[in-house]
Amino acid sequence: MNNDILTEIKVFHFNLHLADNILKWGLSMLDINEELKTKIIGLNEVITRKYSSILDKNFDLRKFLEENIGSILKLEKLTLNELNEIKRKGGIVAVDGSTNRKGGSFPHYIELFQGLAKSTDREVKDVFLTDIYTPLLSQEKNNPLEIIAEEEIDEKNRRLAQIEIKVALESAKRKKPFAIIMDGGLIRYKIYAKDLWKELVDYCILNNVILFGTIKDIKTQIIGEEIKNKNKDVKGLIYDREMLFGTLQYKEMLLIYDELNKKEQSGFSSGFIRSSLSPNVVGIDIIEEQSDLLIDMARLIITLTPENSRGVPLFLDIVDKEVKISDDLIEALLEKYLDRGIYERLFISERDKRNL
């Protein structure tokens, strides 16, 4: 009852707001819309032109992929026996991290990091680690503006990568798992947390723990680069996710040829899987030493992914959900444990105070 009234009031206010705007801006608002419309139409044309050669119906992308990129395999889900075997050998640990940022622009903000390693083995407790960062306290600070942005991102990535590897190691040391799934491509750890990463890889190789990453958001351009090599007409950046959208069938995997992997010099073997009915693909990569296990891990991903989902294994979604700290909680924590003066002076942005 009360909720209904509340909704009604909200809708009413929204309408008022709209009416207010139209009155204030009058026809000029409609003019803007007209301009936007033209721009969007223009954009569509440009995109169509860019992809014309690739989206051409005569271009057999699957054939191209098999000839140049990798083999397309049809995979089956793991059987119950195989799953039981995995359980017997220690289950699976999934690792994810989250960041929250509170405050305004550089350097007046606080960034909180949290990493979680969660095992399918209920006896192994979840490993949580947190870290906190604010550029206010960074030591070696010279101040050319253009470096700052990159530095900031680097710092964030470093801390996140480190914390994720740390929880993975900690969980693995508590009880040896069958496999560790990292969130995202493995290259990230190699770049941002070199020493820790080596420690983790060494541990995994020594103890026969499979180490691989699943990539929800593929940012590679392997296919596009090859197309460009073969066809000089094609220009610009072409991402793999664009190319693979709808190209693979459900449960199919594109296993990248070793030569291509070598060319990247990342030290990983990788592939793409369509793990659900959704046309998007997810990526998978595994350390070189375990490349023969890539297909089995791809099958694991397919097994754990709901058919009607975005393609992410349920367990990773669970970990993702649990590692996230809500903004409200962070705000509450900061308000409670930072001196009010410090908090107001340093970390409340103008945007936070807006209430229109």
Next chain:
Amino acid sequence: MKVLGITTQQEFYVGSKERNFRINEFLVVQDVQGDLIGEVVEAQTFNRYIPLNVYGDFIDASVIESMKALGYDVDEETIYVAKLRLLEEALYPVETGSDVRIPRFSEIKNLMLRTKIEDGLCLGVIRNTDTLYEECEEEYKDLLYTFEEQGLVKQKELPYIMDLKSMHHYPHIGVFGGSGSGKSFGLRVFLEELMQKGIPTIVLDPHYEMDFSDTPEYLKEEKKDFKGSFKCLQVGVHVGVKFEDLSAGDLKNLLDASSPLSDAMNNVVDVLFKNRDSYLSFSNRLQALTEAQEEGSIQRIQQKIDNAKNNDEKEAWEFRKDLFTQYDKTCPYNSVKGILWRLRRLYNEGIFSKDSRDIENYLKDGLLVVIQGSTRILQVYSTYLLNNIYHKRREFKDAQYKKAEAEYFPPFIVVTDEAHNFAPKGYESPSKSILKEISQEGRKYGVFLALATQRPTLLDETITAQLNTKLIFRTVRASDIDTIKEETDITSEEAKRLPYLRTGDVFISSAVVGRTIFARIRAAYTISPHTQNPFDELKMKKDEDDEKLMRIVLDKLPIAEMDILDTIREIEKDEKVSFTIEEFTQKLENLYKKKLIGREETIFGYRYIKL
């Protein structure tokens, strides 16, 4: 268990990862203000990984199975949430994050068991109190059985004991519930308890079901004998009205209950009825007057007198003439006819053939008296009876106040099913006025009502308002739920559950306790005589008939087709039962079909043989 979310002084949410909540259970909140006791009014479970989401990801069973195989059971991520309502409002809103625990028996004993067994009626168990049962005192254990899904079970929860003595302050009881909700069953248990306590009780039983002689199969070992504690009396057979004891007022009530009286008719009774009239003298008077009125004038009656063939006839007509001159002006013919017709109807139903003295004596002995009859007869008779005994009790009490001598008459309880027939809303009925009187002032005199109905909406509102304790069984009709909501302190959450209650589960809203208790009626010690399934009955009857026929036929077998007529004759001679050929052939064919006898073909046609 912890307090969650935004809280108020009365209501808030409690969550747990391990323990599911049950509706109506009690929990203790360990707040900074001290321990607070609350009751669960809503219970929910929630699994954030198995969302009910049409547009987003939908998790299929195979993935959940696979995860289970890996050792990770998504079901274990279920969160249990309950809405808790404090029994007494707190001073401040409860602090979020406060721990919540299960109470100890001693902490809530006063909420559950205020009454000692010997002072109350043990009607059933309080639902969801099994965690407290172990801790409770021995005297409250092993009192009863309940019916659950798996059949009869021993008591596992705290007993619900209805405080008998508090009826002095909160006198009347309402029992509401649709058919099949356990209402009649609850009434039976209530009456059993009254009998055990020896409380004088009048039961109006239009269904002929309140017989306590039979013990059900399930309790053969723990049989309780109520034989000396109750009497079933049928109106017109065992009890009635002694006409000579009637006052004009009583008689008018009776006639009115039979079918409503007009003013003129009331007048006829006032004028024509004399104290100490017998049925015969009164009906003769009415009869004579109508005959006189049919003649139409004094002259014509005089003619009848003059032409009388003998003295008897002459006297009779003179008697009519007297009546005519005396009453014709005040008593219109049609009204006299109407009274006569109503009076004869009552007479034919046997109401005047017996008296009610037995009932009074039984009540004085502390017995439960079940008055049986059709609804209409009961309406008529109860009007007279209740008026009569209520006023006897009243006279006794009034005399007591005045310190005068009067014959003792005990306090008693009036119980009826289908109460809306006796005290309907919207129109007057004689039985209603006496029930109304009792509902309003019966408390003073120790006369109490327990009214059961499946249509509380149809029950007189003044009376409904006086029902202080209400037992509410499953109710499906929206209008009745609305009435119940209006008339009781039942919450909207509870009202929502009403259509889904299991048979025998009941909300007891009591002014004594000041809140609603969720209970289950115990298994009754006795059984209604109407429990045989009519379809079982049909089958049994058929089997019985077959058996009888088999007994007759068996001796005569084998019976050849051409001997049938002779066989029929033989049977007629021996057993004094006759059949036509067709009938008998049909019956033999039926027995053959049921494989009770055999049939074989011979050269002379077929014949029936023993198996």
